[in-house]
Amino acid sequence: MFFPISNSHINPIYLVVVGFVIGILGGFFGVGGSFIAGPALRLMGVDWNYAVGTDLAHIVGKSIVAARQHRALGNVDLKLGFFMAFGTIAGAECGAQLIQALKRAGNVNIVVSYVAIVVYFGIAVFMLWESQKTLRSAKGRSPRKGSGVKDDHSAFGPVTQKIQRLKIWPMITLPTSGIRISLWTILLVAFVGGVFSGFLGGGAGYIRMPSMVYVLGIPTHLAVGTDLFEIVISASYGTISHAIKGNVDILIALVMHTGAVIGAQIGVVATQYFAGPKIRLAFVPLPLIGAAIVIYTLMTGHKL
Amino acid sequence: MKKQAAKSLRVFAIELAVYAVLVICYFFLVLHLLGEWLYRLETQHRYTYAVVAILLIAGQAVVLDTVTTLLFRLLRGRWK
Numbered sequence: 001m002f003f004p005i006s007n008s009h010i011n012p013i014y015l016v017v018v019g020f021v022i023g024i025l026g027g028f029f030g031v032g033g034s035f036i037a038g039p040a041l042r043l044m045g046v047d048w049n050y051a052v053g054t055d056l057a058h059i060v061g062k063s064i065v066a067a068r069q070h071r072a073l074g075n076v077d078l079k080l081g082f083f084m085a086f087g088t089i090a091g092a093e094c095g096a097q098l099i100q101a102l103k104r105a106g107n108v109n110i111v112v113s114y115v116a117i118v119v120y121f122g123i124a125v126f127m128l129w130e131s132q133k134t135l136r137s138a139k140g141r142s143p144r145k146g147s148g149v150k151d152d153h154s155a156f157g158p159v160t161q162k163i164q165r166l167k168i169w170p171m172i173t174l175p176t177s178g179i180r181i182s183l184w185t186i187l188l189v190a191f192v193g194g195v196f197s198g199f200l201g202g203g204a205g206y207i208r209m210p211s212m213v214y215v216l217g218i219p220t221h222l223a224v225g226t227d228l229f230e231i232v233i234s235a236s237y238g239t240i241s242h243a244i245k246g247n248v249d250i251l252i253a254l255v256m257h258t259g260a261v262i263g264a265q266i267g268v269v270a271t272q273y274f275a276g277p278k279i280r281l282a283f284v285p286l287p288l289i290g291a292a293i294v295i296y297t298l299m300t301g302h303k304l
Numbered sequence: 305m306k307k308q309a310a311k312s313l314r315v316f317a318i319e320l321a322v323y324a325v326l327v328i329c330y331f332f333l334v335l336h337l338l339g340e341w342l343y344r345l346e347t348q349h350r351y352t353y354a355v356v357a358i359l360l361i362a363g364q365a366v367v368l369d370t371v372t373t374l375l376f377r378l379l380r381g382r383w384k
Contacts, residue, residue, distance in 0.1 A: 001331070004343040012331055057361050064365035236358055243354035250342060250357040251335055254364055258327045261368040262320065 006050040006249035014044065015252060019058065019259030026260070027066040027267020029283050030209045030224035032059040032231055034202025035290040037256070046252070053247030054256075059203055059235045061253065062260035067228040069268040075225030077176040077218070083183065084190035084226070085233035088208075091194020092234065098199055113298050116200050120291035123210055124284050130155050130214070131281035138277065152219040152276035160217040177218045177226075189215050194234070203231045206287045213280065220276030315379045322375055 001012045018040045022033035034055050041051040070076050102108035133155035154160065168182040193208035205227055212223040242248050271279065338360075345353040 004339060005346050016327070057357060060358065061361040061365040064362060065369045068366075068369055236362075239358055239361070240354045243357045244350050246346070246350060248354075248357055250353075250360055251339060253357075253361055254335065255331065257361060257364055258330065258368065261365070261372055262323065265369075265372060 001255075003249055003251050005251060006046050006054070008044065008046050008050075008249075008252075010044045010046070010252065012255050015255045016259035019062070019256035020263040022058075022256075023062055023066070023260035023263020023265075024267040024270075025263075025286070026059075026062050026205075026228065027069065027264040028224070028270050029205070029267075029279070029286065030066075030227035030231075031205030031286060032063070032203030032235065034059065035206075035286070035293060038202070039293060041252070046249070049245075049247045050249050050252075053239070053242030053245070054249045054252045055202070056235050056238045056242055057248050057250055057253035058256045058260065060232060060239055061257040062264050063228045063231040063235060065261050066264040066268055067225065067232055069265055070225030070228060070271075073221075073225070073268070073272065074176075075221045075271070076229050077174055077222055077226045078229065079172075080174050080177060080186065080216075080218070081226045081229040081233070083172070083186050084193075084208075084230045087187040087190025088194035088197065088230060088234040089237055091191035091196075092198040092238065093194075094191075095195040095198020095200075098195070112200060113294050116294045117291050119196065119200070119207070120287035120294070123206060123287045124291070127210055127280050128284045131277045131284070134277040135281065138275075152213075152221070154213065154277070156214045157217075160214060163215055164217055177216075177222055179217055181216060186216065190230070197234070197238075203235055205231060206283075206290065209283070210280070213276075220279050221271055224271060224279070315376065318379050319372065319375050322379075323372060326371070 002009050018037065022037055025031060025033050025036070032055075034052075037055040037058060038051050041054060042048065046054070067076060099108060099112070102111050134153055137155065138153060163185060164179060164181050166182055166185065168184050170183050171180055172183045172186065173180045189211045190208070193204045193211065196207050197204035208230070209223050209227045212218045212227060213220055216223075218226065239248060243250075274282070342353070342356070345356060
């Protein structure tokens, strides 16, 4: 099938399958899946600028489906999502400015690559340690009557509680998430996620979802659903910005999205069968895949 | 429980088959018709293209989500 906007020939079945895989990951983990979509489009000969912009457009569609499904299951905190969207957009702009400054200094590729490797490995190691410790301690604990898979515990819980106790005005009550926390903490978490999104590309769900769980203390299922809702807003902004710059082939995004619709629904349904620590443990390979792609790029000089 | 899982899988397989037919029709009709128009829009009116692009992907998300949900409900009801 010929896509005139990006001037590329791609088999639509390949796009549907890629969309399907990303849809499952997105629905289950609350991530955009740009670390797969970008290289997958590059493999088909799509230019890097189109791969980035088109991926963002596809993320909007996939996240709408997954967020709607999560909302039906009560896994979306709309109030938190709106606040986070502001922080993410501001952070994404700062991240993009940082990239521009590094471009001017002439060492953008090496700095971004090393930061990405450290961040990806850090997240993977921390989540592996935390989820395993939580699962081990849960084995010794008798399950509470009526507690389901959404009943969430974390070995990092005491630190999270200390963060929640920081009384910096204005304090926000989030009834859906069951917490009361400073607005500045929410904005800071979103801002950091946004900076990484602008700096490393993609939606940065691999940073935002864990920080919502560990820093804000949001239960994992709610963090996944709310992150997807927040991605809809921030990725829409990114799509419009990239489309104006001529980096979006919406026809490719529309075809990929037909597969993502089914994948996202499967991913969302699957979260209902796993407890929070197990979802976090299963999340560990995702940042490692991201790190492996960056290491491959550094070693071979080929940008996937 | 196993019977229930088998029933869900069967419904899902039928849903996939029906969905695949719908998607193929969609490729040949909608994308074929939209392709040339979107290409011209992208080269000549970037701002309009940006708005149309976001509306298209959001609209497709809502429509396909509704279609698959309805399809799933319809098939589940028929196989009960």
